[in-house]
Amino acid sequence: MGFVKNAEDITKMKQGGKILAEILSGLRKMLVPGRNCLDLEKEFIKLCAKNKVVPTCKGYSPHGMPPFPTGLCVSINNQSVHCFPKKEIILKDGDVVTVDTVIKYKGLNVDAAFSTVVGRETDPLKRKLVDTAKSALYETIAEVAPGVRIGRISNKMQKIVESQGLNVLKDYAGHGIGREMHEYPEIPCYGSKNDGPKLVEGMTICIEALVCTGDDIVVNDSEWETRMADDGYFAQAEHTILVTKDGYEILTLKEK
Ligand code: MF3
Ligand code: CO
Numbered sequence: 001m002g003f004v005k006n007a008e009d010i011t012k013m014k015q016g017g018k019i020l021a022e023i024l025s026g027l028r029k030m031l032v033p034g035r036n037c038l039d040l041e042k043e044f045i046k047l048c049a050k051n052k053v054v055p056t057c058k059g060y061s062p063h064g065m066p067p068f069p070t071g072l073c074v075s076i077n078n079q080s081v082h083c084f085p086k087k088e089i090i091l092k093d094g095d096v097v098t099v100d101t102v103i104k105y106k107g108l109n110v111d112a113a114f115s116t117v118v119g120r121e122t123d124p125l126k127r128k129l130v131d132t133a134k135s136a137l138y139e140t141i142a143e144v145a146p147g148v149r150i151g152r153i154s155n156k157m158q159k160i161v162e163s164q165g166l167n168v169l170k171d172y173a174g175h176g177i178g179r180e181m182h183e184y185p186e187i188p189c190y191g192s193k194n195d196g197p198k199l200v201e202g203m204t205i206c207i208e209a210l211v212c213t214g215d216d217i218v219v220n221d222s223e224w225e226t227r228m229a230d231d232g233y234f235a236q237a238e239h240t241i242l243v244t245k246d247g248y249e250i251l252t253l254k255e256k
Contacts (some may be wrong), residue, residue, distance in 0.1 A: 003176050003184050004202035007039040009108055010242060013178070016053065016105030017199050017240055017251030020112050022045045024099065025254055027072075033093050033119040037085035038096055040099070041070050048103060049147075055084050056102040058107055059141050066223055073100040073113070080218045080226040080234045081172050081210065093119035099235045109181045111206045112252035114205045115235035128164060129213055130233045137208040137237035144205075144241055144248035150187055150196030153207060158190040161211050170211035171218050177240055197245045204251070207240040 005013065009168040016080050025042055026047065048055045048071065055071030069083070073097040076091070093096065100113030115130045140153045141162055161168050174187030185197050189210050199205070214232025228234055240251045 003178070004200055005178060005204055005242075006202075007180065010202070010204070011238065012106040013110055013242070013251055014101060014249075016108055016110040017253070018114075018255050019051045019053055019105060020101070020103050020110050020240075021254040022147050023051070023103070024101070024112055024114065026243050027175065028114065030118065031091060031097055031099075031116055031118050035091040035118075036087060037074050037076075037089040037091065038087045038243055040074060041085045041129040043074050043132040043251050044049065052105075054104040056104045060181070068118075073108060074098070075100075075236075077111070077233055077236060078228045078231045079221075080169070080212070080228055081236070082226055083221075087173050091118045092174060094122060095119075095128065096129065096233045096235060100236055100238060102255060106171045107147065107179060109179070110240040110252055111181060111238060112176055112240060113208065113236045113238035115237065125213055126233060129166060129211060129233050131221055132164045132166055132213040133209045133235040133237040136211065138206060138219055140207055140209070140243055141239065141248060141250060144199060144207075144243055146199055146201045146243055148199045149194065150185055152193045154188045154191040154196065157207075157209060161189070161209070167214065167216045168215050169211050169212060169218060172208070172210055174206045174208040174238070177204050196232075200244075201243055201245050203243040204236055204240060205218065205243065206240050208236060211235050
């Protein structure tokens with residue numbers, strides 16, 4: 001069972017998780033109208049160097065994909081997963097922004113993401129979208145414990161999101177994490193509660209609430225960049241979580 005981490009790896013992931021939470025909290029404050037998205041990337045790369053962590057996404061090139069160009073994934077409005085900051089993109093009031101990234105600390109990865117609405121908000125649908133992504137993440141994390149099937153998380157995620165009149169993405173999923181950014185098991189945002197493998201103490205997983213306001217169909221703008229086909233809004237909330245003896249510990253939270 002290679003996906004179960006030893007005590008040493010868990011310690012490293014706990015430390016890395018706190019660093020990532022601090023970094024994301026700093027980046028969140030930069031999400032203001034007039035902000036050039038490349039500023040976020042520059043600050044992120046600086047913070048990675050300062051904290052002696054590797055920005056795992058930068059140059060990531062699985063199965064023949066072109067290397068991912070940046071350390072951060074930044075998506076705006078109808079953009080979906082795996083978009084990246086570009087210099088011509090300036091944030092404005094009401095933009096739905098998602099920041100998603102992975103860092104590696106002492107050889108172990110941690111992954112987290114959040115969405116927010118920039119500046120003054122006028123559209124209640126955008127607020128509902130980002131709030132639902134966040135609550136769906138926390139409510140499904142609450143299910144995590146040894147012996148619990150992945151399907152229970154997936155099924156609960158789908159129910160919470162659909163009860164708000166929103167949709168979950170079907171083409172992308174949460175995942176195990178460790179020495180690799182994506183490890184066993186896959187954690188979809190939908191499905192039956194009796195499906196999937198059971199969680200085991202010592203597993204480290206990323207639950208990703210991948211939520212959209214419209215249809216769940218995602219199209220590609222390039223090999224990496226994706227967009228909601230119907231131009232609906234997209235939001236994401238993600239944490240790295242350790243399965244403990246009695247339940248769980250969220251690793252990508254700031255030190256209290
Ligand atoms: N949280 C994202 C994921 O698990 C991070 C992707 S980084 C990228 O897919 F390099 F693949 F873009
Ligand atoms: Co992830």
